Amino acid sequence: MPELPEVEVVRRGLERWVAHRTVADAEVLHPRAVRRHIAGADDFAHRLKGHRIGTPSRRGKYLWLPLEDTNQSILAHLGMSGQLLVQPHTAPDERHLRIRVRFADALGTELRFVDQRTFGGLSLHDDTPEGLPDVIAHIARDPLDPLFDDEAFHQALRRKRTTIKRALLDQSLISGVGNIYADEALWRTRLHYDRPTATFTRPRTLELLGHVRDVMNAALAVGGTSFDSLYVNVNGESGYFDRSLDAYGREGLPCKRCGTPMRRRPWMNRSSYFCPKCQRAPRVSS
16 A cells, blocks of 8 residues: 555645646546545535635645635545546546546646545545544654654653554554555664564664654655556656665565565565564564
């Protein structure tokens, strides 16, 4: 699934091409694409018509488009294969086009939600006083947020009594970090994914956060990580941070730091990639 860098790339594209445009009409072409909008497809389309879209926002992996004259926002769930594309009116419909949003201006482009696997979708939600859709009010700030509190994260990490990769993927502690960037940051910090969080000192936590930010900013600079054509920006272009990965997907290849073959282990219905020499497993207490 797309992580913070991929979602932020899409958000920036929407800010450039969609912000401050008024919706002329919306068309739902597949009901599953609005299944999280409880009132249904017709209600979703009706409630968008005539409203002006504000500046797209993001927290972690969550992206939303506020409606300027209301206290509501369109929340986008990209899921496994969801794409928000800005296309000319004249462009042929994509095979898996699910929602079309036309605008009341002469720019000649429209917003399309395309989703091959139909795990994603759009839905309309009330905003909290902080400006978040109410259904994601519990999501923690992400490490690129200027208001992210490093000390509060360290204290929460120590209290959590879990292992570090589980903590990095816990969206109530820190948002936006998924499997790829967790493995990358842990490799850079020379930490095993099963290291207990209770053992973390403040300097170790700050070092890890620094690497999380560094790897995400590096990914952002090249459009994110795209392993296939499903992860694209609003113009349909793929990112290429996959060429710079140090850990994820490198099973059997030499560690870029010490030359030891990288390993992969099953982990929580995913995989963890690590160097067995640089990232030694914690000792099991007897």
